[in-house]
Amino acid sequence: MRWLRKKRVLLLLLISFLSLLFLTSNWMSLLYPIHYKDEIRKHASYYDVDPFLVASIIRVETNFKPGKESKKGALGIMQLMPDTANWAMEMAKLPASSLDNVKHEVDVNIQLGTWYIRNLYQQMDGNPIAAIAAYNAGPGNVKNWLSKGTWDGSYENVKSIPFGETRHYVQRVIYYYNQYTSIYDEF
Template identity: 70%
Template sequence: MSWLRKKRVLLLLFIGFTAVLFLGTNWMSWFYPIHFKEEIREHSTTYETDPFLVAAIIRVETNFKTGQESKKGALGLMQLMPDTAKWALEQAKLPDVSLDELKAEPSANIELGTWYLSWLDRQFAGNRTAVIAAYNAGPGKVTSWIKDGDWDGTESAVKDIPFGETRHYVQRVIYYYNQYRELYNEI
């Protein structure tokens, strides 16, 4: 190894150790940032929903990028489908919010998505894994999978979720959820 290369390696090691000393163990938060903390905290409190779950879903859905619309038409940070959003707006009795606002306004999207997670949590009696699956595949599908014995609704049996997309989605959300819980005391 050349002297110049050794100097670069030593410099990188020095920078890394210095960062750990000054940042403590929370340096990993650089790799797992949470944006829109105030909105997540506010709406999670209002709808009694785990803020780490909200953050994990946003991370998987859009990586905290605003103004997103999927190929299937899902809107905003939490990627709410238009029909689900219209239904949820009626059920939640939220002030008039347009689909354009749900796409563009982080707070409106987080509020409706958090309300929907709260509703799903009640539907699935607090079963977080089933809630995550239902957020992706829809509550009717998840209820049917559990009723028909295709999946028992548990985290340990995620491999049995019939839809590959939903199976992968649940695994990713749980991964980020666990990372956030480990790295942050609160949101």
């Protein structure tokens, strides 16, 4: 009889916890948190980029873990290649920063990455899906696919992207973008 009472208490606690979790207005934010909101908001506003897009790219790239370096050499929370980071600092006329800062300083990395997203958006004639693909595969590849008709730049035809990694990348970024925009009322 005692074990039955323990099970009832545990069941009651579990139901209470789940009820509390579901009754709170923003419980999904526990599953889909956005870290570094201030930095993302600041740079997204300055460069006129959707902050949810920046957060989605960061989520896919590093899951908000700073100081990462990929096997290919991409740096920091937004996984910028060193040549891209140096080029972005020069083109955006940003103060020169060491690649070590790009790798470890979240604010510097988000600023460069957000500027780069804006640049890709402009290069892709305002097509956000093509800009996401270009963030992963490079603008040259994406322009080539678009000009040859390999891919039309739409999310509906993302399966036409020749690189499997980029196809999957675009799908994941859009998945997180949709989650963030449905969970968070504002950024």
